[in-house]
Every structure is written in C-alpha cells, then in structure tokens.
Amino acid sequence: MVGAGPSHEEDVSRDLGVLDVWEGFLSAKTGTTAENYRAAMRRFVTTCGFSDLVDAAMRAEEKDLVLFIRHLRDEGLAPQSIRLHYQAVKSFLSLYARPINWSRVENLLPKKRNVRFNEAVPRDVVEAVLENMDNSTKRLAIWLIWATGLRIGEALSLRARDIDFTIDPPKLTVISEKTHEPREVPLPTDIAEALKQHLQRLQPGDFIFHPRGNPSKPLARTKLRAAFRSALIKANRAERDKSGIGWRYTIHGLRRSYETNLVRAGVNSMVVGLLLGHRIGIEQHYLRLTYDDIVKEWRKAENLLTLKQPIPTNIEERLHALEEAVKLYEKIFAKLEEKFPNFMRLLDLE
Missing domain, CATH: 1.20.5 (Single alpha-helices involved in coiled-coils or other helix-helix interfaces)
Structure with missing residues (x-):
C-alpha cells in the first residue's frame, strides 16, 4: 500500500542494525572502556527520557546533550568522569550522523583538572586531623573512610541500616560507586564502637553522616572536604603536593592509606581489590570468596586499621x-x- 509505514519485521531489522553497529564499535575497545561506555549510554537514555538506545539514535538532538552535561555537573561528577560520559555519547551519536554541533556542546564541558598527587595519609596525620575536628559527625566520617577505604560518596551514602553489629567483626554494606555492586567491609573494633554510639539516636533509614538535625539528608561532600582541610591547617599539616596545585593530604588519600595498610599486612591482592570495590579481572570472576574468607585475610591488617583511643563521640557532643x-x-x-x-x-x- 502506498504511504504505509514500516512493518514490524522492518522495525526489528532496523533496531538490530542500530545495536549491531554500536556493539561492533565497542568490540574494538578494551573491556573496561566498553563497559564504561555502555553505562554512560544507559545514563544518557534515562536522563533524556528516551525509551532505549534505538530511540536515542533516531531522535537525540543537541539540546539533549546540553541537558545531559548539566545533569552530570549538578550530580557533582568529576570533570574527567563528565568527559568520559560525553565521549561515550558522542561516539554513539556520531555512528548515526545525528545533526549536532559538537564544538558548541564541548564548550559546556568542565576544564580538565591538572594532574595532582594523592599520597597515603600517615597515621600521625590522621590522628592530628581527628583531634582538630570540632564536628563529631564529620570527624566520624573521616575516621570511617580511613578505617575502611570507602570513597567519600560511598561513606556519605551510608544509612544506619547498612551496618551490622551482630557479627564479629561488625560489617558495613555499601554500594560501590564504580561497579554499582554491593560489597561488605569489616569494621575495626574502635570505629565500630564509635558508630554504635552515634547510631543510637538514628532510625534505620537515616543517613549516618548528615547535616546537624537533618538525618534525612546526606552530608555534602564539599562540607566534609572543607572540614578536613580546616583540621589539617589547625594541625599545621596542610602542605602542597608535588604539582604545587593540589594538597599533599586529601580525603582520597585516606583510601590510599587503607590500601597501603592492607598490602603492608600481607593481605591477598584479590581481597584488597574486593575491599576497595575495584573491578575484578575475568580470570578472577568465577572465584567466589565468602565473607568469612575475606575476614580471615582482613584480620592480618586489623591492628594497622585501629587508631589510638579517641575522645568518645558522645562525650565530645556533650562538650559541644x-x-x-x-x-x-x-x-x-x-x-x-x-x-x-x-x-x-x-x-x-x-
């Protein structure tokens, strides 16, 4: 019939053709890059309201790219992460010759950060920082990151229900920012006791680290970073890194400290990666370790992950x-x- 639309079979054929082109492009990338690009496109489709990849390939416009970049910036993603997402979307839409002025869109991208050096934070510096932090909630967050190696976003997303004090050692369950999968991390006794006291006044769904008087909202990363920097300055330990741009000791450096302590104690390298929430290789994918297996290795480093007895949280709060x-x-x-x-x-x- 003249003017009739495409048949169902033609639609299916077209859809498969679109996906085949994209998967063919990804096959030339490394496994990690391909997975990152797929994740970026899933985010693009969801953010811009497309039904699927085929819909995005047929209808995406420049305004969708602008919306997506602004969304990523509002979410607080690092400049390099935003550029990775953008590159994935650009690669995808370029395959289907979408009419987009890429130069104009790229003007919205954040500038690349200069290379900075994140050192592991020595134990004495960590103790000095904690002693010079006035806010007990922020102090506990910094301590937890050092003792567990969590990323700052992972720590601030924790809710009271994510910690299990009924087992030995106590553990927290967190969703990894990189793999988006849950992982279980053991807690040293001292930080576990401090957390237990802190959680007494919270409901299961409350954020562990929150603005004063508002446990339904997570503490902002900027607030925690500012408190860490302020404590470093008070302790006279604020120094520039080798680049002369960044700071020698950062919150991310606390994660480096955790990794260093695990390696120094002889913890199995795969367990180190699992505790840090790293992606595991294909050869390790089928090796499933139980939580008991992980704890057995973690015990080797337990003493290195324990600080000197700090001021109890409840006493500090009463003084404040x-x-x-x-x-x-x-x-x-x-x-x-x-x-x-x-x-x-x-x-x-x-």
Missing part, C-alpha cells in the same frame, strides 16, 4: 552542647543587662 548553651546564656544575660542596667546587681552577680 555545653559550649553552645554557655554562649546562649551569655547572649541572654547581655541583652538583659542592656535593657535593665541594674539586673546583674539585683541578682548579686557582679
């Missing part, structure tokens, strides 16, 4: 509350004295 109360009373008395000059004399407080 007392300080705030004193400041409040001082303001009240100052106002009363301003309004009633003889107030202090009447109370016999002069």
Whole structure:
C-alpha cells in the first residue's frame, strides 16, 4: 500500500542494525572502556527520557546533550568522569550522523583538572586531623573512610541500616560507586564502637553522616572536604603536593592509606581489590570468596586499621552542647543587662 509505514519485521531489522553497529564499535575497545561506555549510554537514555538506545539514535538532538552535561555537573561528577560520559555519547551519536554541533556542546564541558598527587595519609596525620575536628559527625566520617577505604560518596551514602553489629567483626554494606555492586567491609573494633554510639539516636533509614538535625539528608561532600582541610591547617599539616596545585593530604588519600595498610599486612591482592570495590579481572570472576574468607585475610591488617583511643563521640557532643548553651546564656544575660542596667546587681552577680 502506498504511504504505509514500516512493518514490524522492518522495525526489528532496523533496531538490530542500530545495536549491531554500536556493539561492533565497542568490540574494538578494551573491556573496561566498553563497559564504561555502555553505562554512560544507559545514563544518557534515562536522563533524556528516551525509551532505549534505538530511540536515542533516531531522535537525540543537541539540546539533549546540553541537558545531559548539566545533569552530570549538578550530580557533582568529576570533570574527567563528565568527559568520559560525553565521549561515550558522542561516539554513539556520531555512528548515526545525528545533526549536532559538537564544538558548541564541548564548550559546556568542565576544564580538565591538572594532574595532582594523592599520597597515603600517615597515621600521625590522621590522628592530628581527628583531634582538630570540632564536628563529631564529620570527624566520624573521616575516621570511617580511613578505617575502611570507602570513597567519600560511598561513606556519605551510608544509612544506619547498612551496618551490622551482630557479627564479629561488625560489617558495613555499601554500594560501590564504580561497579554499582554491593560489597561488605569489616569494621575495626574502635570505629565500630564509635558508630554504635552515634547510631543510637538514628532510625534505620537515616543517613549516618548528615547535616546537624537533618538525618534525612546526606552530608555534602564539599562540607566534609572543607572540614578536613580546616583540621589539617589547625594541625599545621596542610602542605602542597608535588604539582604545587593540589594538597599533599586529601580525603582520597585516606583510601590510599587503607590500601597501603592492607598490602603492608600481607593481605591477598584479590581481597584488597574486593575491599576497595575495584573491578575484578575475568580470570578472577568465577572465584567466589565468602565473607568469612575475606575476614580471615582482613584480620592480618586489623591492628594497622585501629587508631589510638579517641575522645568518645558522645562525650565530645556533650562538650559541644555545653559550649553552645554557655554562649546562649551569655547572649541572654547581655541583652538583659542592656535593657535593665541594674539586673546583674539585683541578682548579686557582679
């Protein structure tokens, strides 16, 4: 019939052709790069409201790229991660000759960061930082990252229900930012006790690390980084790295410290990778370790992952509350004295 649309068989053939071209392109990439590109395209399809890859190949426009880049920036992705996502989408849409002005879109990309050096943070520096942090919640977050090797985003996404204190050693379950799969990480006794006290006032669904008085919202990464930097400065341990641009000690360096301690203790390299949430190779994919297997290796490093006994969280919080109360009373008395000059004399407080 003249003017009739494509048949179902033609639609299927077209869809398979689109996907075949994309998979053929990916086959020339390394396994990791191909998987990263697939993940980036899944994110693009979801963010821009396409039904699937074929729909994106047929309908994507420049405005969709703009929306996607802005979304990634709002999500707080690092510049290199945003550029990786962009490169994946550009590669995909270029295969289907979508009419997009790539030069104009690239002006929206964040500038590449200069190479910086993230050193492992020595134990004495970690202890000095913790001693100089005023906020107990942020202090506990920094301590946890050092003791477990979590990425900052993984730590800040933890909820009270993600920690199991009923087993020995206690463990936390976190979704890896890189593999998007759950992993279980044992907790040293000292940080486990501090977390247990901290969680007493939280509900299972509450974020462990949150703004004061608002456990339904996670603590912002910028706030934690600023608190870490401030504590370094107070401890007189803030130094520039070899590049002269970044800082010698960073929160990511705490993760390096964890890895260093595991390796130094002789923990099996595969277990080190699993605890850090790294992708495992094909040859290791079929080797399934139980949590008990992982703990057996982790025990080798347990002492290296334990700090000197810090100020208990609850005592620190009480001291902070007392300080705030004193400041409040001082303001009240100052106002009363301003309004009633003889107030202090009447109370016999002069």
